[in-house]
Amino acid sequence: MNNIFSKRMLHPEKPSLEKLIVPVFIPHKGCPHLCVFCNQKRISGTAGSPSPEDVREYLSGAFSSGRPATTIAFYGGTFTAMPGLEQKKYLSVASEFVSKGLASGIRLSTRPDEMDGERARFLKEHSVKTVELGVQSLDDSVLGKSGRGHTVGDAIRAAKVVKDAGLELGIQLMAGLPGDSREKFLHTVSETVRLSPDFVRIYPALVVDGSELADMWRRGEHVPLSLFEAVELCAQAVEMFESAGIRVIRLGLQPGEELEKSLLAGPYHPSFGHLVRSRIALRKMLAALENYEGDSAEIVVNPRELSVYKGIRNANVRELSRATGKKIKISAGDAAPGEFKIQL
Numbered sequence: 001m002n003n004i005f006s007k008r009m010l011h012p013e014k015p016s017l018e019k020l021i022v023p024v025f026i027p028h029k030g031c032p033h034l035c036v037f038c039n040q041k042r043i044s045g046t047a048g049s050p051s052p053e054d055v056r057e058y059l060s061g062a063f064s065s066g067r068p069a070t071t072i073a074f075y076g077g078t079f080t081a082m083p084g085l086e087q088k089k090y091l092s093v094a095s096e097f098v099s100k101g102l103a104s105g106i107r108l109s110t111r112p113d114e115m116d117g118e119r120a121r122f123l124k125e126h127s128v129k130t131v132e133l134g135v136q137s138l139d140d141s142v143l144g145k146s147g148r149g150h151t152v153g154d155a156i157r158a159a160k161v162v163k164d165a166g167l168e169l170g171i172q173l174m175a176g177l178p179g180d181s182r183e184k185f186l187h188t189v190s191e192t193v194r195l196s197p198d199f200v201r202i203y204p205a206l207v208v209d210g211s212e213l214a215d216m217w218r219r220g221e222h223v224p225l226s227l228f229e230a231v232e233l234c235a236q237a238v239e240m241f242e243s244a245g246i247r248v249i250r251l252g253l254q255p256g257e258e259l260e261k262s263l264l265a266g267p268y269h270p271s272f273g274h275l276v277r278s279r280i281a282l283r284k285m286l287a288a289l290e291n292y293e294g295d296s297a298e299i300v301v302n303p304r305e306l307s308v309y310k311g312i313r314n315a316n317v318r319e320l321s322r323a324t325g326k327k328i329k330i331s332a333g334d335a336a337p338g339e340f341k342i343q344l
C-alpha cells in the first residue's frame with residue numbers, strides 16, 4: 001500500500017491541564033446575582049463554600065500524595081467581587097502551598113465587570129498566575145437575555161487589564177445561550193480570537209434544575225441546542241481557536257452525578273470533548289478523501305488518537321463509508337500525533 005496522503009489535523013494530545021489543577025469550589029461567592037443558566041451548587045456538586053481554614057485542610061490532603069507541581073484554582077464564584085480581606089485570606093492559604101513548592105501557582109475565575117487594574121495588580125502580588133474571565137458571549141443582546149449584568153465592553157476592557165498586568169488570560173464561553181444563534185456565537189469566537197487569550201474553555205448551555213433557565217425552558221422561552229448542533233458549533237469554534245494558536249483546554253462541563261441528576265435539558269454528554277474532537281477529525285478525513293478514487297481506503301492514525309478518529313462506537317467509520325461510498329478502515333500506525341495518512 002502506498003502512503004499517498006499525510007495531513008496534520010489535530011493538535012497532538014497534550015497532558016490534560018485539568019489533571020494538573022486542584023480545584024477549590026466556592027459556589028456563588030461574590031456573585032452579585034444569579035446568571036440565568038447558573039446553579040453552581042448543582043454544577044460543581046458542592047453545597048457550600050469552604051472557609052479559608054477548610055481550604056487549608058483540603059489542600060494539605062490534596063498535596064500529601066506528593067503529586068507533581070499543580071495549580072490551585074478557585075472556581076464557581078466571582079473571586080474578585082468578594083471583600084478584599086476574604087480574597088486575601090483565601091490567597092494567603094493557597095500561597096502557603098506555592099511557597100513550599102507544592103503548587104506552581106494560583107488561578108481563579110471571575111466576571112469581566114469585577115476586574116480592573118487595581119484588582120489585577122492585587123492578584124499578581126498574591127501569587128495568582130491566571131485569571132479566567134467568564135465572558136460567555138460577545139453579543140450584548142445575548143448577555144442581556146442571559147442575565148449576565150455586564151456588557152461586551154466590560155469583557156474587552158477586562159481582558160486587556162488582565163494581560164497588561166502580566167497575568168495569563170483564560171476566557172470561558174458558552175454556546176446556545178438565550179438569544180444566541182450560530183452566527184452570533186461564531187462572531188463571539190472570532191472576537192475572542194482578537195482578544196488573544198492564552199486559552200479558552202467552551203461550555204454548551206445546559207438547563208439545570210433550580211436555574212432561571214429551567215423556568216424559561218418550562219415556559220417554552222428557551223430552546224437548548226441539540227447535541228448534534230452543539231458538537232458542530234463547538235467543532236467549528238475549536239478549529240477557529242486552534243488555527244489562531246489558542247488552546248482549547250476544556251469542552252463541556254465536567255461530568256458528575258449531581259449535574260446529571262439535576263439536568264433537565266440541553267446538549268449534555270459525559271464525553272462531550274471527545275465528540276467534538278471526533279467531529280473535527282471526521283471533517284478533515286472527509287475533505288482529504290474527496291480527492292481520491294477507488295473502492296476502499298485505510299486511514300492510519302497515531303495509536304493514542306485512534307478512538308478520536310474512529311468516533312464513539314465507530315461513528316466516524318460509518319459516516320465516512322456512507323458519505324464516500326468507500327469501504328473505510330481506520331487503524332493505528334506510524335502516524336505522528338495530530339497527523340493521519342490515507343492508504344488506498
Ligand code: SF4
Nearest residue numbers: 031034035038076077
Ligand atoms: S455564571 Fe458566574 S457570575 Fe453568574 S452566577 Fe454563576 S458563578 Fe456567578
